[in-house]
Amino acid sequence: MNDETGKRAGQIRALNPSTDLRAIADLIEMCFIDTIDEDGLDYIRYLRKLASDNNSLYLGLGRPQHTFAPIQGFVYEVEGRIVGNLSMIPFHKNGDFVYLIANVAVHPEFRRQRIAFDLTARALKYAREKSAKSTWLQVRDDNPPAIDLYTQMGFVERCRRSTYTIKSRKRWTELHGKEIKVRKRKDSEWEKQKSLLQVFYPEDIRWNVGLREKRLLPGFWHGLSRFLSGMSITNISIYHGNKLLGFASLERTTLYADNLWIVAEDNHDDEVISAAVPYLRSSTINTRPLSINYPVGRGERAFTDLGFEKNHTLIWMEETIIPPGFSLK
Numbered sequence: 001m002n003d004e005t006g007k008r009a010g011q012i013r014a015l016n017p018s019t020d021l022r023a024i025a026d027l028i029e030m031c032f033i034d035t036i037d038e039d040g041l042d043y044i045r046y047l048r049k050l051a052s053d054n055n056s057l058y059l060g061l062g063r064p065q066h067t068f069a070p071i072q073g074f075v076y077e078v079e080g081r082i083v084g085n086l087s088m089i090p091f092h093k094n095g096d097f098v099y100l101i102a103n104v105a106v107h108p109e110f111r112r113q114r115i116a117f118d119l120t121a122r123a124l125k126y127a128r129e130k131s132a133k134s135t136w137l138q139v140r141d142d143n144p145p146a147i148d149l150y151t152q153m154g155f156v157e158r159c160r161r162s163t164y165t166i167k168s169r170k171r172w173t174e175l176h177g178k179e180i181k182v183r184k185r186k187d188s189e190w191e192k193q194k195s196l197l198q199v200f201y202p203e204d205i206r207w208n209v210g211l212r213e214k215r216l217l218p219g220f221w222h223g224l225s226r227f228l229s230g231m232s233i234t235n236i237s238i239y240h241g242n243k244l245l246g247f248a249s250l251e252r253t254t255l256y257a258d259n260l261w262i263v264a265e266d267n268h269d270d271e272v273i274s275a276a277v278p279y280l281r282s283s284t285i286n287t288r289p290l291s292i293n294y295p296v297g298r299g300e301r302a303f304t305d306l307g308f309e310k311n312h313t314l315i316w317m318e319e320t321i322i323p324p325g326f327s328l329k
Contacts, residue, residue: 010078010115012122015085017071021051023082024075024103031105035140037311038165038256038289047071074122076106076115083107086119088126093207096133099123100208104137104146116146120153128321135321136208138314147315155317158204160296164308165257166277167289180271182279185235185247187218193235193247196263200295205316209293210259216249234280238264238272248276250290257291262299273302 015024025047032040050071076084087103101123106115127135139146141160185193194213201211215226215233226233232252238245246264253259260280264272281287294303296313303310 010076010083012074012076012118015071015073015075015087017050020075020082021047021071024085025051027082027085027105027107028103030107035312037163039291042256073103074119074126076110076119078110083110084115084119086116086123088123090132091207093133094203097131098207099127099130099132099135101135101137117149117153120150124153124319124321132321135319137317139317141313141315150317153319155319158316158318159202160313160315161205161209161293162296162300162313163291163293163311164303165289165291165311166303166306166308179240180245180275181239181241182236182275183239185218185237189237189244189247190216190218192244193237193249193263196247196265197261200263201261201293211261215251216261234283236276236279238275240268240271246272246276248272248280250280252288257289260290260292262292262294264299269299270302273299274306277306 025044028040028047029036029044036044071087072089073085073087075082075086084106085103086101089100089102091098091100101120104116104119124135137150137155139150141147193216197211197213197216201209206213214222215231216235218235234250236248238247244265245268246262248263249261251259251261260277262269262273262276277290281290290308292303292308300310
């Protein structure tokens with residue numbers, strides 16, 4: 001791909017994984033030092049590790065894009081110095097090929113010069129060239145300038161999600177009253193959990209939050225398959241008397257935190273969260289940090305009371321790519 005020269009004394013070019021990763025890691029860390037979470041720090045460490053190990057590099061731009069290739073994107077360079085970055089992550093979303101724009105960072109000395117705008121415009125152009133169905137991005141709800149920028153560029157808000165993490169390693173006793181009962185999920189309850197998962201983790205976001213529904217499937221053979229693949233899942237149901245309130249699934253990972261998936265009937269989020277989390281924490285010896293992605297406006301009080309920290313609330317935005325020659329008449 002040829003370099004593209006902008007109006008200022010700089011240029012946009014494709015990211016070069018063999019030479020740029022260390023500078024990009026430094027730029028991302030500088031720009032987001034006050035808001036970055038543990039996953040973000042892990043990603044920075046990952047970039048620096050790749051920078052020191054060229055044999056581990058993924059394919060960059062200009063190669064087939066229908067495979068997972070996370071180290072892709074564009075940089076803005078001034079006199080050989082990288083002062084802007086934009087990452088492009090290819091995904092398959094419900095069978096459609098899409099891109100996620102991430103890590104849009106501009107050095108403080110070069111802000112308010114339309115560099116983020118130009119990088120994003122170049123990314124959208126590239127996505128069209130690769131016949132992507134649409135392009136997505138996530139922006140913090142406390143960043144109005146960025147929200148305005150992306151709105152002006154044609155991005156439309158699709159949803160808002162909050163992510164919480166609890167780092168405490170203490171093992172709790174159950175914090176709910178005797179009227180709340182927690183038990184292992186029955187196989188017959190799967191269809192109900194599945195329907196609630198569709199509400200809490202709809203298809204529009206599932207491709208990116210890491211939920212793989214098949215990992216939660218009931219039955220001996222599914223459990224055996226998880227065991228043989230080294231996967232550990234705990235599924236529980238929460239009841240008030242004979243009334244089912246919701247479900248929780250704990251998925252152990254090799255990442256910084258284990259994944260927690262909680263779903264609840266309307267108006268019962270706090271009860272389900274307050275029962276499920278202590279139960280899961282008290283039933284395992286290795287109380288690793290837990291992370292959960294949850295709909296905005298639901299369960300926040302319960303998470304706070306249990307000691308979770310809100311990492312951020314992200315607005316999910318999409319720009320739909322209209323194929324050349326297609327008319328909206």
